[in-house]
Amino acid sequence: MIDGREKKGNKTKEALLHATITLIAENGLEALSANSIAKKANVSKASVFHHFGSMETIQQEAFIYADVLMSEALEQIYQEAKETDSFADIMLKYFLFFIEEKNKDYLNLINVQMQFVVKSSYDTEFDDLIYGKDSEKTPFDFFEILVNDFYGDTLDANDLELVNDLLGAYINGFATFFISKADTEWLVLLWKENIKMIEIYIQSLIESNL
Amino acid sequence: MIDGREKKGNKTKEALLHATITLIAENGLEALSANSIAKKANVSKASVFHHFGSMETIQQEAFIYADVLMSEALEQIYQEAKETDSFADIMLKYFLFFIEEKNKDYLNLINVQMQFVVKSSYDTEFDDLIYGKDSEKTPFDFFEILVNDFYGDTLDANDLELVNDLLGAYINGFATFFISKADTEWLVLLWKENIKMIEIYIQSLIESNL
Structure with missing residues (x-):
C-alpha cells in the first residue's frame, strides 16, 4: 500500500x-x-x-524514465489503432505523434535518448551506468509487437528479426533528422516513403518463403 | 607558391x-x-x-576536415570500384571500409559527426557555428553521385531525390549502431539486407515509371 x-x-x-x-x-x-x-x-x-x-543515479533513472514514457506513448497509439488500422497507418501515426506541437516533450525524449547513445560511445563508465541496467520495456519492443502482430503468421522468426532490426536502424536514422529540426513536411513524406519501402520488402520476404 | x-x-x-x-x-x-x-x-x-x-574556429575546422577526410575515403572507394562493381557491391564496400580495424580513424569521423549533430540540436550558437558554414563536399554528396550514376537513366529527378534522402536516413541510423559498438557480423548482415531492400524499392520505382 x-x-x-x-x-x-x-x-x-x-x-x-x-x-x-x-x-x-x-x-x-x-x-x-x-x-x-x-x-x-x-x-x-x-x-x-x-x-x-547521486548524479549517476538521476541520469540512470532519467534514461529509464524516458524509455518508459516513450513506450507508454507508443503503446497507447498502438492500442487505439490496432483493431482498425493497417501496419502502414500505425507506423505513420507513431511518427506524426512526435511531430505534433503539443507533444514537444516527447520530441525531447528522442533528443535525450540520442544524447545517451552518443555519450556512451566514448565514455565507458557512462555506457555501463546507462546500458548495463536494462529497462524493462524499450520503445523498440513496441515495434517488435507491431511487426509480430501483422506479420507473425507469414514471416519466419529469422525474417521477423531482420525486419525488426532494420526498423531499429531507420528509427535511429529518422531520430537524427528529428533532432536536427529538419523540415517537418519533408520528414513526413520521407517517412511515408520509408514505410512503403518496408512494406515492399516484407512482401518480397513473404513471396520468397512461399 | x-x-x-x-x-x-x-x-x-x-x-x-x-x-x-x-x-x-x-x-x-x-x-x-x-x-x-x-x-x-x-x-x-x-x-x-x-x-x-579560437576554440570555436578549431571546432568549425575540425568538422569541415572530418567531412573532407570522409569524402576522400568514399571517393577513393568509388573510383576503384565504379567500373567493375554493382551498386550493391559498392554500397557494401563503403560499409566494410569503416569496419576494418586499420580504418579505426574513419570510425572516429562517424563518431565526431554524430556528436556535432547531437550538440547542434540543443546549442543554437554551436549549430550556427558548425552548420552555418557549409562544407564544399559532404559525404552525402558521394551517395548522390553513386545513385545518379547507377539510376540516373531509369529514375526521374523526384525519385532520385527520394532514394538519396532515404539513404541519408539509413546511413545516420547505421551510424548510431556503429558508434554503439554493435556486433560487427550482425551489422554487416543487416547492411546487406538494407541494400537488398533499397534495390527492391528502386526496382519498384522503376517499374511504376514504365
Whole structure:
C-alpha cells in the first residue's frame, strides 16, 4: 500500500525526472547539475540528492524514465489503432505523434535518448551506468509487437528479426533528422516513403518463403 | 607558391585537426580544450591559438576536415570500384571500409559527426557555428553521385531525390549502431539486407515509371 508520504515522494521524484529530461534536451547532458534540476523542479538541491543519491543515479533513472514514457506513448497509439488500422497507418501515426506541437516533450525524449547513445560511445563508465541496467520495456519492443502482430503468421522468426532490426536502424536514422529540426513536411513524406519501402520488402520476404 | 614555412604551417594545422578529431571521438566534445589538443599533437598551446585563433574556429575546422577526410575515403572507394562493381557491391564496400580495424580513424569521423549533430540540436550558437558554414563536399554528396550514376537513366529527378534522402536516413541510423559498438557480423548482415531492400524499392520505382 502506498501511503501519503510515499505518494508525495513519487510525485516529487517524477517531477525531478521530468525536469532532468527537459534540461538535458534543452542544454545537453554535460550542463546537467543537481542545482539546475532543483531550480527547474522548484525543490531544494538536498531534495534532489534525497531522491536519487547521486548524479549517476538521476541520469540512470532519467534514461529509464524516458524509455518508459516513450513506450507508454507508443503503446497507447498502438492500442487505439490496432483493431482498425493497417501496419502502414500505425507506423505513420507513431511518427506524426512526435511531430505534433503539443507533444514537444516527447520530441525531447528522442533528443535525450540520442544524447545517451552518443555519450556512451566514448565514455565507458557512462555506457555501463546507462546500458548495463536494462529497462524493462524499450520503445523498440513496441515495434517488435507491431511487426509480430501483422506479420507473425507469414514471416519466419529469422525474417521477423531482420525486419525488426532494420526498423531499429531507420528509427535511429529518422531520430537524427528529428533532432536536427529538419523540415517537418519533408520528414513526413520521407517517412511515408520509408514505410512503403518496408512494406515492399516484407512482401518480397513473404513471396520468397512461399 | 607554397614556401617552406607555410608548408610546415599546414602540416602542423593538419596534425592539430587530426588530434582534435581523435580527442573528440575519445573523450567527447565537451572535454576538448586547447591544452588537450596541444598535448595530443605535441605542440604548445600558443601554437593551437596561432593556427586557429579560437576554440570555436578549431571546432568549425575540425568538422569541415572530418567531412573532407570522409569524402576522400568514399571517393577513393568509388573510383576503384565504379567500373567493375554493382551498386550493391559498392554500397557494401563503403560499409566494410569503416569496419576494418586499420580504418579505426574513419570510425572516429562517424563518431565526431554524430556528436556535432547531437550538440547542434540543443546549442543554437554551436549549430550556427558548425552548420552555418557549409562544407564544399559532404559525404552525402558521394551517395548522390553513386545513385545518379547507377539510376540516373531509369529514375526521374523526384525519385532520385527520394532514394538519396532515404539513404541519408539509413546511413545516420547505421551510424548510431556503429558508434554503439554493435556486433560487427550482425551489422554487416543487416547492411546487406538494407541494400537488398533499397534495390527492391528502386526496382519498384522503376517499374511504376514504365
